[in-house]
Amino acid sequence: MSSIRVRFAPSPTGSLHIGGARTALFNWLFARKYGGSFVLRLEDTDLDRNLADAEKHILEGLAWLGLDWDEGPDKGGPHAPYKQSGRLDLYREEAGRLLGMGLAYPCYCQPDELARDRKLAQAEGRPPLYCGRCRDLDEKARSEKEARGLKPALRLLVPPGQTVVDDLIRGPVVFLHETIDDFIIVKSNGVPTYHLACVVDDHHMRISHVIRAEEHLSNTPKQLMLYRALSWEPPAFMHVSMILAPDRAKLSKRHGATGVEEFRTQGFLSEALLNYLALLGWSPGDEREVFSREELVAAFTPGSITKHAAVYDLQKLTWLCAQYLRTLPLDEVVERALPFLTGAGLVPADPGPEEMVYISRVVDLVRTRVHTLVELAGAADYFFRDEFSYEEKGVRKYFQKPGAAELLRQGREALAAAQPFDVAGTEEAYRKLIAELNISGGALIHPTRLALTGRTMGPGLFDIVAALGRERCLARLGRAAQGAE
């Protein structure tokens, strides 16, 4: 059996979309599971639509997700180059073969002409297929058109019959050739279209399995015809269903974040996104939900990819992210959180070792209460700055009560005397005061939390107290007591 080689072949027309990321993931999983190679190839044959930064974003997105590739435009490989713009000669050569064999022919129809045909066909309720006007042009007619300076496109001659796509997840799908017209394989500017370039590359790069989005299923018979015309053995095909927006429509910008990069800046962990994407259209068959990359590879079987489109749902991604935030090793979470903390202006760009100890402690306190790194930075705010406002409903509830200021002062004194100033020591001091005053724990704890953090919710009070340290606690309690007068 020949070796397993799969590829992810995005066109650099934008950022890495979550749909593309999931397609890449399934390819990667397939390669890693079966010891194959994962090839990255850029399909940049539409020069008008190529975006300068797209390539960079796509590679970064994949790398961020941990989907490493074995061959690609940045690292080369035995079938370089991995950008179609660098392989134009190859396509020309193969197109020339088709032309020579009479399996393709030049078409001189102009775009406006074709558009008119299409419109007319539609108006008359006919399928908008190419009429075949240039199919039987003789030499004389051709040279006449050439003489007029017309640059031809090249069309594949679609023979009568049918083509069966044996899709790995859908089974055999039959397409009748009468529903497919002679399609263009080389544009009049000499650049191949998607179908030709894709087939030529997949063949020359020895791709064994083409795993791609379902939108390509209808394109596959055309490509199969190309394989046949070129006398090549086609790869196996696997069409993965699409990801739909919550309104069941195709994903687009108006549906909010759909780019991998956006999820990253919104503070989602790559583990969570990857895990989520895997669960969207695939399931392990058992009841596990949380998977590391390695577990995913071990559990993955292409047969359990679903056939139907999946609507994506941020809530589950958010939940997954929260899972990772509290189960990943603390150091790792700290490392990921750092850019968000500096971004929020809470910590310096390059904190010293002492500062790092404090940061770790804070991250550990808030990590179980947040879903994303952005939320984490938000929740850690008061650990790093003294200036903050008090939550209004908390002020009403805890500061505007008779005796509130006095209570805060007593709390301040208790903390001033607490020994040692750690979680247990400060709690002991507070419990003692609570007992002396004969009040409920909450009666003292809640106002103290508000004084220390400005909020009515957050980590356990004594965790906060111990982390902040005596000096800051006394200052904040003093300030709050004054304000509560």
Place this chain on the structure above:
RNA sequence: GGCCCUAUCGUCUAGUGGCCCAGGACGCUGCCCUCUCAAGGCAGAAACACGGGUUCGAGUCCCGUUAGGGCUGCCA
């Protein structure tokens, strides 16, 4: 319009003819725990699109309808 794919709780899904008056997860509701918020534990509401077949028996097979999606480009 034509061709193709798909159809289980709101969402992601398990289910490959009897184990299913349909299981899990997110979300939602309630209770427990508790200094708050989370987390955690427990409980609950919530689905086989519809209509015909096939079969002793259908979520599971077949046909149709409906719905959603894709393709129908000198885009990929």
